[in-house]
Amino acid sequence: MIIKIFKPFWSYDVQKTEDWLASMAQKGYELIRINRLTRYFYFQQVESNVANYRIVFDKVRNPSLSKGLLNFGWTKVLQSGKWVVTMNRLPLEQIRTFPDREGIVKHNKKIMYIFTGILIYLMVAFLNVILISAIAMSVSKFNHFNVFSGPYGFIPATALGLSVILCIFTVYSLITLNKTNKRITEEFLQPSKSNGQVTPLQQIILSKNEEKRLKNSGQLVMKWKPGWMYAPDRLEAWLEGMEEKGYNLYKVGKTGAAFYFIKGKPRKVCYYADLQNTADTNYFNFHMESGWACLYKSSSWTQRWVVWGQEYVPGEAKPQIYSDKLNQLKLARRIALTYSAMFLPLIIVYTYTIVINIKLSTYSNLDRLQLINLILFAILILMFGSYVSRTWLYYNRLRKHHL
Structure with missing residues (x-):
C-alpha cells in the first residue's frame, strides 16, 4: 500500500523532516518518492525498521554516494532535483562520517536574500501607502479619507490583506531558515583538539546557580564592550590584557557586547576576532583542530563575527590564526x-x-x-x-x- 503525506515546509527544517522520516520508518513506512512541486511525500508500507536519514542539497547530480559514505553504511534513498535523501541503518553512535550539508546552508541563504528583498519592498510600499493616505487626509475637506469605500473598495482591501499575509510568511521564512542554518552549522562542530604543539584553551561550563553564586561573591565579573567590531584589534588587545591580569574569559553575551570573566590565574592567551560572510562547518573544524577555541559566534546570517582564543606557554611564539599577513x-x-x-x-x-x-x-x-x-x-x-x-x-x- 502506498500513502502520500503533504509537507509544504519540509525543506525549511531538514533536521525535523529527517526525524519525521525516521519515525515513519519505525511505523513501517518507507520513503519512495518526493514531489517537490506539490510537496507530497510518498511511502510504501513495509516491515518496521530503524533508520537514520540525512537530507543534502547537491548541485552536481552524482549517480552514487562517495566511497567514504558507502563504507560507513550510507545509501541513497532517492534524488528529487538537487535534493538527495540518504539513509543509514547503523546506530547513530556508530556512524563516524556524515553527508556534507553545506549545500543546504548556501541554498537557504539564497532564499533568505530573496525574502529580504521582498520584505524591504513591502516595507517601502507600506510606508508609501501611509504617506499618501496622510497627504490625502490633510487635503480632504472633511479630514477624512477612506480608500475602502465605494464599489471598488474590495480591491485595495484584498491587496492589503495579501500583502500582510505575504509579509508574515516572509518573516516566518527568514526566522525559520536562519534557525535551520544555525543548527546545521553547529551540527558537526567538534571540540578543540590538541595536536601536541598547542595548549587548548580550557573552557568552563557553569550552571545558572553557580553563575549567580560567583557573581554575588565577586568572582564572576561582567564588562561591557559595545561596538568592538569596528576596531577588533582593540578588543583582542583588551582581552589579552585582562588574561594577564588574571581575569579569564568565561563567555560572551548573545549580543556580543557583554564579556564575562572569572577571577583566576594570569595566563597567556591569544585572541582573534574574525569576520566571515559564510562561516561553515569546515571553517570551524579547521581552526578547532589547530587548537583554537570558539568563544563567540554572532547570530547574523549575512555576516558572522567569530572570536577565537588559544592559550600558549609564556616565552613561546604567539600563535597566529592566519600566517599570511595579506x-x-x-x-x-x-x-x-x-x-x-x-x-x-x-x-x-x-x-x-x-x-x-x-x-x-x-x-x-x-x-x-x-x-x-x-x-x-x-x-x-x-x-x-x-x-x-x-x-x-x-x-x-x-x-x-x-x-
Missing part, C-alpha cells in the same frame, strides 16, 4: 568597506535632510518636533560617522604594522 589586511579592508557601505548612505541622507530643513527654516520657523528630529539626525550622523572612521583607522593600523 589575508589580515584583506579582512580589515573588507570590514571597513562593509560598514562604509552600510552607514555612508544613511549619513548622506541624514545630512541632506538637515541641510534642507535649515534652508526651509529661513522661510518659516521650525516647530519643536522638527527640531527634535534634526537633533536626532545629527546624533546619528556622529554615531555612524564614528563607526566608519574607526574601521578605516583599524585598517590603517594594520597596514602600518605589516608594511
